[in-house]
Amino acid sequence: MIDVNVVGSGPNGLAAAVVFARAGLTVQLTERAATAGGGLRTAEVTLPGYRHDLCSAIHPAALASPFFRAFELTRRVRFVAPEISYAHPLDEGVAALAYRSVDRTADGLGVDGHAWERLFQPLLNRIEGVVAFTANQMLRWPDDTWAAVAYAVRVLEQGTGLGWPRFRGPVAPALLAGVGGHAAARQPSLSAAGTGLLLAAHAHAGGWGYPLGGSQAIADALTDDFLAHGGRLQLDTEIRRPSDLEASRATLLDTSPTFLAAFAGEALPERYRRALLRYRYGTGVFKVDFALSGPVPWANPEVLHAPTVHLGGSREEIVAAADAVSRGRVAQHPFVLATQPSVLDLSRAPVGHQVLWAYTHVPRNSDVDMTEPIIGQIERFAPGFRERILGTATMSARQLTEHDPNYVGGDILGGELTLRQLIKRPVVGRTPWKTPVPGLYLCSSATPPGPAVHGMNGFHAAVLALRQEFGVREVPSLAL
Incomplete structure (x- = not known):
């Protein structure tokens, strides 16, 4: 058994994985695509020599995060x-x-x-x-x-x-x-x-x-740090259910609430599952x-x-x-x-x-x-x-x-941005990243503080899981 599984390598999944690896835990990060980064990817999609950001290109929150x-x-x-x-x-x-x-x-x-x-x-x-x-x-x-x-x-x-x-x-x-x-x-x-x-x-x-070089540069910096501290990265692997993952003490999903509902299935209390399915996308x-x-x-x-x-x-x-x-x-x-x-x-x-x-x-x-x-x-x-x-x-x-199935209906913000859904994201509570299933957390932009490339959703979820699942109360240093 490993300590932590992280599913999805967007900025929040990568942020969470870095925190866990820095804490000295054994961490498996699994990504559906052929490269890590989620919305932080840069590639040639028009003509050779022209490098485009596949999703996120503007990073107003990155320097202040x-x-x-x-x-x-x-x-x-x-x-x-x-x-x-x-x-x-x-x-x-x-x-x-x-x-x-x-x-x-x-x-x-x-x-x-x-x-x-x-x-x-x-x-x-x-x-x-x-x-x-x-x-x-x-x-x-x-x-x-x-x-x-x-x-x-x-x-x-x-x-x-x-x-x-x-x-x-x-x-x-x-x-x-x-x-x-x-x-x-x-x-x-x-x-x-x-x-x-x-x-x-x-x-x-x-x-x-x-970032010079495109959004991929941010994803690469996070990935390099994660790997340098003992993390394991598996690409081209689609996860649908818990049995697709190696057994772990904690699992964090950088995914949509819709995916969480299907992933956890009957393990979720009916009331919580209904809340996930009622979550509104933009x-x-x-x-x-x-x-x-x-x-x-x-x-x-x-x-x-x-x-x-x-x-x-x-x-x-x-x-x-x-x-x-x-x-x-x-x-x-x-x-x-x-x-x-x-x-x-x-x-x-x-x-x-x-x-x-x-x-x-x-x-x-x-x-x-x-x-x-x-x-x-x-x-x-x-x-x-x-x-x-x-x-x-x-x-x-x-x-x-x-x-990217996380962009439900083409919504790149992880859910409708209304006052109600900024508070209820995806549920109301002081620890909305934690689900009712023991050891299972949601850390995507469908959790507070919402969308943007700031990594705070993953950071909050990881710090909470460190405390509740591993008894670690001191946040590890993330500095070079």
């Missing part, structure tokens, strides 16, 4: 935090730019610059407390009460729409709506506001980090990777310096697109989230060429091809883009589920 700080990720992987964290083009060559400097951002927002600064400066003044509050289980009393209050008040203000009159012009509202679009939720909503405010605060605090995504003959020809040349670009037009257009998808329809003018990593990392494409990563939200399980609507939205703000396309690779929401 308590787990990755303890792991000293920036000593293992070279990150670049650009001066412009994200850009939001508008028509007629106008563009809003979110710089790392909140003052510089405010200067570019004209009539709404002071209002933007008043919205974010209190969060930046207590950014450590804001990060700690959002990185921990929500039912726990915050370490920095004033940071939590400042964040919560702003989420309520923007999430209910009561604070929308804060801005008088069209540019600042579009910039905030674009970053809130990461939540795949209606606007206004608490989830979109909470996501947008946190991401924008990260942008102005430490910046949005991009909208799906349609993703396109582009191999380009050169840089994207943005109408506003400053956008070329922003590795992340939000394409959706005005706040009203973004609201309409999100509303359509939430009602089960494909948006006529979709909100598109794009990254152009070649702006920072010349290793991602042949000299002079670039890669572009883009996705849009679609109804769950949709098999609609959104390639042309995405190209059309890019062309709107970058005339001549189509002529620079050398190759594409697409993945519908339905294909995304086939690629």
